[in-house]
Amino acid sequence: MxxxxxxxxxxxxxxxxxxxxxxxxxxxxxxxxxxxxxxxxxxxxxxxxxxxxxxxxxxxxxxxxxxxxxxxxxxxxxxxxxxxxxxxxxxxxxxxxxxxxxxxxxxxxxxxxxxxxxxxxxxxxxxxxxxxxxxxxxxxxxxxxxxxxxxxxxxxxxxxxxxxxxxxxxxxxxxxxxxxxxxxxxxxxxxxxxxxxxxxxxxxxxxxxxxxxxxxxxAPTPWQAPRTSYVIHHAVPEKCAGARPATPWAGRDLCSGWTLTLISNDPAKEHANLPKATCEPLPCQTALSIPEAVQELGDGDGSSWQFDLALSRDGRRVAYLSAAERRYVAHDLPSGTKRYLSPVLTPAEVGHGPSVSVSPDGRHFTVALTSGRLRTDFTTGSATTLSAADLTPVEKAADWLSEEYPFWADSPSGKYAAATVPGDSKNDALHIVDAASRRVVKRLPLPSLGEPVDGGVVDWLNAREVVVMLTGRTSQDVLGFYRIDAVTGRAHRLPGLPADKRVVIGATTAP
Structure with missing residues (x-):
């Protein structure tokens, strides 16, 4: 009817x-x-x-x-x-x-x-x-x-x-x-x-x-991941349509939609459920949209919270806040499996800025709520509320780190945090912080790129390297993403990422 x-x-x-x-x-x-x-x-x-x-x-x-x-x-x-x-x-x-x-x-x-x-x-x-x-x-x-x-x-x-x-x-x-x-x-x-x-x-x-x-x-509808052997290289937010409301009340969806860039080294495999891929040169590359993945929600006092995706390091899993279901969900691309990671969020939860993260092996997703941290085992679907004893040193020091540093990310072990700090007149610096003692164990200058640069930590690439986005202090242009060795400070450009100030990194190589 x-x-x-x-x-x-x-x-x-x-x-x-x-x-x-x-x-x-x-x-x-x-x-x-x-x-x-x-x-x-x-x-x-x-x-x-x-x-x-x-x-x-x-x-x-x-x-x-x-x-x-x-x-x-x-x-x-x-x-x-x-x-x-x-x-x-x-x-x-x-x-x-x-x-x-x-x-x-x-x-x-x-x-x-x-x-x-x-x-x-x-x-x-x-x-x-x-x-x-x-x-x-x-x-x-x-x-x-x-x-x-x-x-x-x-x-x-x-x-x-x-x-x-x-x-x-x-x-x-x-x-x-x-x-x-x-x-x-x-x-x-x-x-x-x-x-x-x-x-x-x-x-x-x-x-x-x-x-x-x-x-x-x-209305927003729940997204269903296509089953594919492609992996997620990175994700960027989509352009928001429509005017923002004068009063973004708590929980109001102000902007949704993320685009995943998928890659694969096997051009022989056809994926009818994916947009047409470009394979010259390798790796093959295609794009996939998640329209319901939240970018920004109102928090009730005229301001808002931004929300990022979480991508596993192998690029096979993605988690986000669903605009359709008002809760965190995760998808596995190879199997098409979906898991719920949190209950439906109340306006009070939104007002405190919840977040989602994924373990280095891609198995465990953790959602930070005002009531505590919920950790879900993607393989079994079981969820547990973490006690203080279960938290990593970085999780215990998260509030302090957020007060001290504008940009930081925790290492795969959870023992260290990488953070950028304002440097001298030339460049910002990268600090490696021991979370348990709250002591800076390494101070590394960021590379100079022809003009003074500001840095923002994006994530840890592995147990030793940190990805930093460098922005020209004068031009305000994104000059590139660099992998910084947390021990030696040696820097190498990370190719294939767009000049976008909100990029979430997944797999850096194709399967």
């Missing part, structure tokens, strides 16, 4: 967030899915949405009302033990970052009532620790087990549509029968009905029904 264009994509994008909310409210996956399906039916009945409406917002409010109509408490969490209305207020205000005034308007209560119940709920759960609750809710909601509800939702909507159509047809038949039987004008319809033609009103109705519904616009 043309009316439901875009509905399936909406469900697939928002169902995890809705089920996570239902799980917080009820403590039961079964009840959470029931609430989600009810909310999706409400949104579907009014589909397509107006241009200024958010179907996700509509669905969450419908879920609130569905829960209050028939509250349930199947779990054993402290939250579930709260009275239903207070439970909903706590979740709406802390997990969804709604103001008491907004929740009061949604529930038809006074703002004072909402504020009082919120305070009592927070006091009962954590003795007033809001931040702890926000992090706990994010973790619990992120553990929701979510099947694909799009098919079930569409089937329900279509079944209801058929029922409405049959009822409408039945009523029309009765009306026509009455017109024919009771009025002289009805006799004029009889020949037309017998010959299968429509009256003037029916013709107008037919044309109106046949007119296509407006497309609400293409």
């Amino acid at each position: 043309r009316r439901y264009i875009g509905f399936r994509e909406f469900v697939q994008r928002d169902q995890r967030s809705l089920v996570g909310t239902g799980l917080l409210l009820t403590g039961s996956h079964e009840q959470a899915i029931r609430l989600t399906l009810q909310a999706l039916r409400v949104v579907g009945a009014a589909w397509p949405p107006a241009a200024w409406e958010s179907p996700g917002e509509h669905a969450h409010i419908a879920l609130y009302h569905a829960f209050l109509r028939r509250p349930s408490a199947a779990g054993a969490t402290a939250l579930v033990k709260l009275p239903p209305r207070r439970r909903l207020i706590v979740v709406a205000c802390l997990h969804h970052d709604r103001s008491p005034a907004e929740v009061a308007d949604i529930l038809g209560l006074s703002a004072e009532t909402v504020e009082a119940e919120l305070a009592e709920g927070v006091e009962t759960l954590t003795k007033g620790d809001h931040k702890r609750l926000v992090n706990r809710f994010a973790m619990q909601a992120g553990e929701a087990s979510v099947p694909d509800l799009s098919a079930r939702s569409l089937t329900t909507l279509r079944r209801r549509g058929r029922r409405r159509a049959l009822l409408t047809a039945f009523v029309l038949v009765l009306m026509v029968g009455l017109i024919i039987g009771l009025t002289p004008q009805g006799q004029a319809w009889l020949p037309a009905l017998a010959s299968g033609e429509n009256g003037p009103q029916a013709s107008a109705m037919s044309r109106e029904t046949a007119a296509p519904s407006p497309d609400p616009g293409a």
Whole structure:
């Protein structure tokens, strides 16, 4: 049905967030899915949405009302033990970052009532620790087990549509029968009905029904990695389209889209699922876009956070923050396997600037959140929250390093950090820092390239070499990327990288 264009994509994008909310409210996956399906039916009945409406917002409010109509408490969490209305207020205000005034308007209560119940709920759960609750809710909601509800939702909507159509047809038949039987004008319809033609009103109705519904616009959709033996050489951000909003509120997607440059030394292998490659000279090279990979999100105070991809050193895996699913995901190119690396991010998480990194062997991905660091084993899919004992020296010193240095990156061992510092009138310098002692063990001048240069650490190429981007201090042009030996300071240009100030490096050689 043309009316439901875009509905399936909406469900697939928002169902995890809705089920996570239902799980917080009820403590039961079964009840959470029931609430989600009810909310999706409400949104579907009014589909397509107006241009200024958010179907996700509509669905969450419908879920609130569905829960209050028939509250349930199947779990054993402290939250579930709260009275239903207070439970909903706590979740709406802390997990969804709604103001008491907004929740009061949604529930038809006074703002004072909402504020009082919120305070009592927070006091009962954590003795007033809001931040702890926000992090706990994010973790619990992120553990929701979510099947694909799009098919079930569409089937329900279509079944209801058929029922409405049959009822409408039945009523029309009765009306026509009455017109024919009771009025002289009805006799004029009889020949037309017998010959299968429509009256003037029916013709107008037919044309109106046949007119296509407006497309609400293409929402971001989850990206699926093509299975390929090509590896990722590097990635750069794509150009953002459209004007920036005047107020980039927390979690708003301001810019998404990264382009991967893939390489391979085997021109004989054809990859129909990839754009045409250029193989003269070798290695073969092609480009692949990830439209949903976030570049920048608003953090709620008029500013924003930038987000980078994480590429494994062999170029076979990529991780990023998904604009479609609002969580970190990772893909393996050879197998096409996808893994979730984090729960759905709350506005509070976005406001603290989460990040993702990958281990030197490409097996473990770590997402840094306000609630801690989540490490996922890509091979098994298992995720663990790291304790202080599990952190590397650089991870423990990360806050200090960020205060001391504008650009730094940790070594593969996690023991050292490479950072650039303002140098003399000629060039910046590269410092190698022992993270445990916070002592600079090496001070290396950056190469002079005909004009004074500023340097920015990009990453460690291996256990000994650091990649630094050099920019002309006078021209402000990117002069190139250089691999610097962290022991001797010897520098060599790293070819094949574009003159872009945001480049993420993957595999430097083709398989």
